[in-house]
Amino acid sequence: MSIIIQASILIICLTFIILVIQCLRSKSVLDQVLAMELMGVSGIALFLILFIGQETILFLDLAQLLTFVSFIIALVFSTFLPKKEKSL
Amino acid sequence: MITLGEIITLLGSIFLLLSAIGLIRMPDFLMRLQAASKASSFGLMLILIGGSMVLDYWQYEVVAATIFIFLLISTPIGAHALAKASNRNQLPIKDSN
Secondary structure, three states: OOHHHHHHHHHHHHHHHHHHHHHHHOOOHHHHHHHHHHHHHHHHHHHHHHHHHHOOHHHHHHHHHHHHHHHHHHHHHHHHHHHOOOOO | OHHHHHHHHHHHHHHHHHHHHHHHHOOOHHHHHHHHHHHHHHHHHHHHHHHHHHOOOHHHHHHHHHHHHHHHHHHHHHHHHHHHHHHHOOOOOOOOO
């Protein structure tokens, strides 16, 4: 694994730390949902970079699975989130 | 070509970091939503392009195209739903004036 790929993994881990801090710090539920959605995208990016570095097919399958899950989450958001007015 | 692909991958991860920083730094929810949705999808697409420059597998190209299409569909849907929910709940918007 080259030094550039290792730097990319380090940056994605830093992104995860920032997003966890934002998710714990924010008071609004929508902000927390936004941070969690961005965590999903960062997870896809982390698995893709790990596949680029190590060329293990497991990471590619995990990235694909996480993409499908985030797609279903987006559909659930679009269906249920605008209706839950009082709980936000 | 491999080094160029790795540099593009690094650029994509920097864009993801910038979107996370924008999530902290922006003053109201709609600005945070814009920073999170646009920069993150652009960063992930840079990572996909860089990976296809580094690797020679045709399986990766298929999976990268699948991830690209699903991301192109799911990110605007999620952002639109969140913006609609924030509009209905009347979250505060920072006035620049």
